[in-house]
Amino acid sequence: MRAGDRAYRTLRAEILDGSLEPGTLLQEVEQSTRLGVSRTPVREALRQLAADGLVAASGRGNVVTAVSRDDIVSLYELREALEAKAAALAAQHHDDAPFDGIRERLLDAPRLLEQGEPGLGPYFAIVDELDEAIEAAAGNPFLGAALRNVQLHSARIRRLSRHNPERLRAAAGEHLLIVEAILARDAELASHATHVHLHRSLTNALATASEAVDAATSESPADRGPKVA
Amino acid sequence: MRAGDRAYRTLRAEILDGSLEPGTLLQEVEQSTRLGVSRTPVREALRQLAADGLVAASGRGNVVTAVSRDDIVSLYELREALEAKAAALAAQHHDDAPFDGIRERLLDAPRLLEQGEPGLGPYFAIVDELDEAIEAAAGNPFLGAALRNVQLHSARIRRLSRHNPERLRAAAGEHLLIVEAILARDAELASHATHVHLHRSLTNALATASEAVDAATSESPADRGPKVA
DNA sequence: TCAGCCTTGTGTGTATACATTGAAGGTGTT
DNA sequence: AACACCTTCAATGTATACACACAAGGCTGA
Numbered sequence: 001m002r003a004g005d006r007a008y009r010t011l012r013a014e015i016l017d018g019s020l021e022p023g024t025l026l027q028e029v030e031q032s033t034r035l036g037v038s039r040t041p042v043r044e045a046l047r048q049l050a051a052d053g054l055v056a057a058s059g060r061g062n063v064v065t066a067v068s069r070d071d072i073v074s075l076y077e078l079r080e081a082l083e084a085k086a087a088a089l090a091a092q093h094h095d096d097a098p099f100d101g102i103r104e105r106l107l108d109a110p111r112l113l114e115q116g117e118p119g120l121g122p123y124f125a126i127v128d129e130l131d132e133a134i135e136a137a138a139g140n141p142f143l144g145a146a147l148r149n150v151q152l153h154s155a156r157i158r159r160l161s162r163h164n165p166e167r168l169r170a171a172a173g174e175h176l177l178i179v180e181a182i183l184a185r186d187a188e189l190a191s192h193a194t195h196v197h198l199h200r201s202l203t204n205a206l207a208t209a210s211e212a213v214d215a216a217t218s219e220s221p222a223d224r225g226p227k228v229a
Numbered sequence: 230m231r232a233g234d235r236a237y238r239t240l241r242a243e244i245l246d247g248s249l250e251p252g253t254l255l256q257e258v259e260q261s262t263r264l265g266v267s268r269t270p271v272r273e274a275l276r277q278l279a280a281d282g283l284v285a286a287s288g289r290g291n292v293v294t295a296v297s298r299d300d301i302v303s304l305y306e307l308r309e310a311l312e313a314k315a316a317a318l319a320a321q322h323h324d325d326a327p328f329d330g331i332r333e334r335l336l337d338a339p340r341l342l343e344q345g346e347p348g349l350g351p352y353f354a355i356v357d358e359l360d361e362a363i364e365a366a367a368g369n370p371f372l373g374a375a376l377r378n379v380q381l382h383s384a385r386i387r388r389l390s391r392h393n394p395e396r397l398r399a400a401a402g403e404h405l406l407i408v409e410a411i412l413a414r415d416a417e418l419a420s421h422a423t424h425v426h427l428h429r430s431l432t433n434a435l436a437t438a439s440e441a442v443d444a445a446t447s448e449s450p451a452d453r454g455p456k457v458a
Numbered sequence: 459t460c461a462g463c464c465t466t467g468t469g470t471g472t473a474t475a476c477a478t479t480g481a482a483g484g485t486g487t488t
Numbered sequence: 489a490a491c492a493c494c495t496t497c498a499a500t501g502t503a504t505a506c507a508c509a510c511a512a513g514g515c516t517g518a
Contacts, residue, residue, distance in 0.1 A: 003472070028500070038473045040269075043500090044276060051280045053374065060481075060499060074369040081314035081372070085306065140303040142382070143310070145282065146375050153371070231501070257470070267503045272470090289469065289510085 004041035007031070008048050015054050015064055016155045022066035026055060052152055067156055072209055075157070076202040079150050080195055086138045086147060087190035091182045094137035102130050103179045109172040113165055123168065124158075130175060137182070160208045167204045174200065233270035236260070237277050244283050244293055245384045251295035255284060281381055296385055301438055304386070305431040308379050309424055315367045315376060316419035320411045323366035331359050332408045338401040342394055352397065353387075359404060366411070389437045396433045403429065 011031070014020040032042045046062050049055040055062040105126045112119035131151060135144045161167055174197035181190035240260070243249040261271045275291050278284040284291040334355045341348035360380060364373045403426035410419035 029498095039500090040472055040474090043273075047273060047276060048280065051277065053371075071370075074371050077314065077318065077369055078371045078375060081310045082375075085310035089306065140306055142282075142300075142303050142307045142379065146307060146311075146378075149375075150371065233501080256468095258468090268470090269502055269504090 002041070003037040004044040007035050007037055007041045008045035010035060011045055011049060012052070012054060012152075015049070016152070018156075018159060020064050022064050024064045025058075025061050026064065027061045052149065054152070067153070069206065069209060071153075072157055072205055073202070075150060075153050076198055076205075079154065080198045082143065082147050082150060083134075083198065084191040084194045086134050086140075086143055087178055087182065087194040088187040089140060089143070090134045090137035091185050091187040091190040093139055094133075094182055094185075096183060098129075098133040098136075099179050099183050102126060102133060103176065103183065106130075106172055106176045106179060109176075110169055113168050113172065116165070120168075123172070127171075127175060130179065134182070157205050157209070161201075161204055164204065164208065171197065171201065231270070232266040233273040236264050236266055236270045236274035239264060240274055240278060241281070241283065241381075244278070245381070247385075247388060249293050251293050253293045254287075254290050255293065256290045281378065283381070296382070298435065298438060300382075301386055301434055302431070304379060304382050305427055305434075308383065309427045311372065311376050311379060312363075312427065313420040313423045315363050315369075315372055316407055316411065316423040317416040318369060318372070319363045319366035320414050320416040320419040322368055323362075323411055323414075325412060327358075327362040327365075328408050328412050331355060331362060332405065332412065335359075335401055335405045335408060338405075339398055342397050342401065345394070349397075352401070356400075356404060359408065363411070386434055386438070389434055393433065393437065400426065400430065 011020070011026070020026070026046060028039045028042050028046070031046075032039045035042065046055060050057060050062060054065060056065050109123055109126060112123045131147070135147055138144070174193065177193045178190055178197065181193050240249070240255070249255070255275060257268045257271050257275070260275075261268045264271065275284060279286060279291060283294060285294050338352055338355060341352045360376070364376050367373070403422065406422045407419055407426065410422050
């Protein structure tokens with residue numbers, strides 16, 4: 001694989017899983033030595049991360065963007081517009097096969113979630129597969145690109161609700177309804193079920209996010225400036 | 230300004246106004262000599278254009294992407310989702326001042342359009358200002374970024390309806406309704422009026438696009454491969 | 459004559475050297 | 489003591505040299 005792509009994927013993964021915290025300053029030379037490539041591919045990776053909105057130019061160098069409470073609300077507003085549309089389109093155009101499979105696996109999700117932490121990977125795999133199936137069924141490359149971008153940011157927020165089994169169980173039920181609406185080719189229901197799901201998700205994310213923000217604030221109240229990785 | 234940005238803006242403008250036709254092969258060395266900068270900023274510009282979806286890697290070099298009939302439909306599906314949401318949010322959150330101004334100017338639009346070609350610039354300026362005002366009033370940076378991206382592609386399509394005065398007059402009326410819905414803080418009406426506007430726009434774009442595609446096809450039927458700029 | 463291989467050339471990928479900008483800190487003056 | 493200017497340095501912006509990969513064309517052998 002190209003060094004530029006490797007650098008991009010590595011940095012993106014580190015930002016999404018939180019190892020590179022918001023506010024972290026990413027400098028070209030520093031990252032190039034750390035990742036073992038020259039500045040050129042690192043530059044390329046940073047530009048792409050900037051286009052994704054995961055880093056932002058800040059005077060000197062690029063800093064990992066923060067996800068504020070307002071950002072979460074904004075992101076969910078956009079997700080609602082995009083995913084409701086995608087679900088409606090999927091309801092109109094889809095092939096049954098992939099959604100039948102996902103439906104079966106979602107019916108099994110509560111059992112996965114009883115296992116606690118080890119079941120989370122497989123569970124999120126189902127959700128990701130559903131997202132991909134909807135995107136594919138919608139058959140709209142522009143919508144698909146926009147969806148992938150919001151999912152990128154959603155991945156950063158999802159970590160907040162990882163440890164809320166009750167919410168995850170409810171979410172599985174909401175996903176199931178979306179799948180069944182698509183299978184029934186009921187575009188309006190698919191769209192509204194998506195709206196409901198995202199509304200509940202947002203409510204939960206805001207609740208846990210304020211705790212997380214509070215914790216981070218009390219942890220290092222004065223540390224608002226960029227910090228070096 | 231940075232050479233990379235200049236290269237990006239130059240290439241983007243040339244793609245949007247059609248001087249770089251779809252299928253044109255953009256090679257780094259070639260463009261770097263043409264634009265008078267080295268390969269590095271050209272590379273940066275090409276990566277960014279690829280992120281925008283205006284060029285696509287194609288074996289050797291990057292080619293300017295084509296806008297197919299399917300693309301137009303897909304783009305309008307996405308626009309509807311985004312712009313309807315944006316109009317609804319704007320109806321809820323806006324300050325009256327900018328929309329009052331735009332409303333006045335839209336009322337004057339028919340007079341502009343009677344002038345033919347010279348009135349087109351001012352007319353499109355009003356439309357652009359409306360887009361910006363809605364984006365600003367929506368107050369959602371993620372939605373704003375997505376909107377700017379679709380507007381980029383829409384600009385390529387808009388050229389097709391430039392020479393249809395009747396359609397432009399109708400569009401001005403549709404825009405006016407959107408503005409008045411926003412001023413009335415009627416989110417649902419703003420959203421639906423946007424839907425109506427885009428539906429009519431799409432219908433017109435498809436009609437003129439098929440003529441344009443037909444013309445292009447009869448003009449150079451065998452010329453489907455990438456051509457050098 | 460045809461097929462396969464090799465050679466050559468063009469174009470991108472990466473590294474590095476050089477230019478430039480901008481910020482921070484110190485010093486001098488008011 | 490405070491403000492402004494200047495110096496200095498570090499980090500980014502740009503250019504270019506080198507490495508590598510792929511494709512096309514020709515040559516050779518069967």
